[in-house]
Amino acid sequence: MERVSTLERAIRTVLIVLVLVFFLFPIFWIVLMSFQNNDQILRIPPSILFEPTLANYTTLLTGKLQTTAGNLDIAFLKNLGNSLLLSTGSVILSLILGVPAAYAFARFKFRLGENIAFTLLSFRFAPPLLVLLPLSLYFKQLGLTDSYFGLIWIYQLICLPLILWIVRGYFEDVSPDIEHAYRVAGHSWWTTFRKIAIPLARPGIAAAGLLAFIFAWNNFVFALILASADKQPVTVGALAFVTASGIQYGQIAAAIVLSVMPTLLLALYAQRYLVEGLSLGAVKG
Structure with a gap:
């Protein structure tokens, strides 16, 4: 039995190493490429032995790209700041709108409630190209084309359904008896929601906000069509x-x-919230 157990551990270790190599090798290769020039990257066969250079990072920081056709101005740092602004703004707005809505769907039963929630979730499933044409026309009429506010608002199609459904699940895992006891003590619904429900579901809210931020950060199509350079x-x-x-x-x-x-x-900083969020339902009841 001991020999079988040792063999199982060895096989498990080998499989884990293979999985890690499979998923992490592309990232490792991208990091290597960032310290090489085009000649080194395109050589055949490829090699991990090369003379590293910081020219690629210098180009990004200075905004000057040297090509055979001449020098080009790039705005990578500006684009990076735009991503930070759009992603942060969209997540904050989604949390303001989505957390109370998630609480309402979790605690109150009303007519067509599930249909409304599923309709909001369907926005997440819809391909962006399906809504881009009408959105571009509406944005032009409303004067939102090529504006930060317009982009943050349209990013709600990405962030809001995600936050709504994830946070709703965490509110459902929290026993309503705690809130009822707090309400019996004479506190209002808003005070109960702010001081009891939100702190208990904070790990889930943090996890949902982190995932929404990542999805918003990785968005490509909306900004390509609805924003200028x-x-x-x-x-x-x-x-x-x-x-x-x-x-x-x-x-x-x-x-x-x-x-x-x-x-x-951000993921490294918020990992403790992710762990707490995953274990939240384990203590229910």
Whole structure:
């Protein structure tokens, strides 16, 4: 039995290592590419031995891209700031709208409640191209085209359904008896919601906000169609490295590394909320 147990552990360890290599190797290769020039990246066969360079990161920070056709101005840092503004603004607005709505769907039963909730969730499933044409026409009539407010508002199609359904599940896992006892003590509904319900569901709210931020950060189509280069996020701004003289793979790799850092740092900071959120339902009842 001991030999079988040792063999099982060895097989499990090998399988875990293989899975980690499979998923992490592309990230490792992108990091390597960010320190190489195009000649090193495109050589055959590829090699992990090379003379590293910081030219790709220098190009992103200075905004000057040197190509065979001349120098081009890029606004990567501006695009990075746009991504931060759009993602943060959309998540904050989604939390303001979605958390009370999630609580209402979890605690109160009303006519067509499930149908309304599923309709909101269907916005998340709908392909962006399905709504882009009418949205572009409405935005033009309302004067929201090429505006931060318009983009933040349209990002609700990404963030709001996600936050609504995830947070609703966490509110349902919290026993309503605690809230009833607090209400019996003479406190209002708003006070109960603010001081009891939200703190108990805080891990779920944090987890939903983090996931919504990542989805908003990675959005490409909405900003590509509804915003100009001055207000486009980093996902669209990376197209600047596809030039007439060729594709700048090194700059693209460096841009990927820098664009991933905010969401990675946020995930590392909020991981304790994710763990608490996953274990929230385990103590129910």
